[in-house]
Amino acid sequence: MKTAILLAACLSAPLAASEAVLEGAWARATAPGAQAGAVFGTLRGGDGDDRLVRAACAVADVVELHTHLRGEDGVMRMRPVEAMAVPAGGTVLLKPGAEHIMLIGLKRALAAGERLPLQLTFARAGQVEVVALVGEATASAAPAPAGAASGAAAGGCCGHR
Numbered sequence: 725m726k727t728a729i730l731l732a733a734c735l736s737a738p739l740a741a742s743e744a745v746l747e748g749a750w751a752r753a754t755a756p757g758a759q760a761g762a763v764f765g766t767l768r769g770g771d772g773d774d775r776l777v778r779a780a781c782a783v784a785d786v787v788e789l790h791t792h793l794r795g796e797d798g799v800m801r802m803r804p805v806e807a808m809a810v811p812a813g814g815t816v817l818l819k820p821g822a823e824h825i826m827l828i829g830l831k832r833a834l835a836a837g838e839r840l841p842l843q844l845t846f847a848r849a850g851q852v853e854v855v856a857l858v859g860e861a862t863a864s865a866a867p868a869p870a871g872a873a874s875g876a877a878a879g880g881c882c883g884h885r
């Protein structure tokens with residue numbers, strides 16, 4: 725039933741499809757010489773189930789998709805995953821201690837306040853360019869961009885580059 729309705733909607737409005745995105749991408753600043761960094765944010769699903777299958781970043785030799793799993797010894801450890809499922813209309817929160825995008829082999833330190841371009845590849849949505857805002861090294865949530873209070877939809881967002 726649901727599939728039939730979705731299919732009809734797609735056929736009648738093929739250009740109005742919404743695709744999976746990473747919203748509010750952010751990263752933690754890294755110490756000079758640090759080998760790794762991580763990117764977080766909220767994966768938001770589009771009209772259809774999707775999967776984040778790859779990520780790339782110019783400042784890292786390798787970018788992996790990671791999750792945290794509890795080992796047999798009870799300790800949480802990062803594990804690479806082949807893909808992150810992004811259900812249609814759903815959200816997946818990437819945050820410290822959970823799913824994240826791992827930057828390995830950093831070519832330089834990430835500085836608080838900088839904007840870090842990333843290329844994400846979704847199985848369905850294809851390649852998507854996102855910019856992660858770098859927060860403090862100890863940040864546990866996305867930094868608020870100057871002049872853009874979270875939740876303020878009107879104005880604000882694009883004047884500060």
Ligand SMILES: [Cu+2]
Pocket residue numbers: 762790791802803824825826
């Ligand atoms: Cu990791």
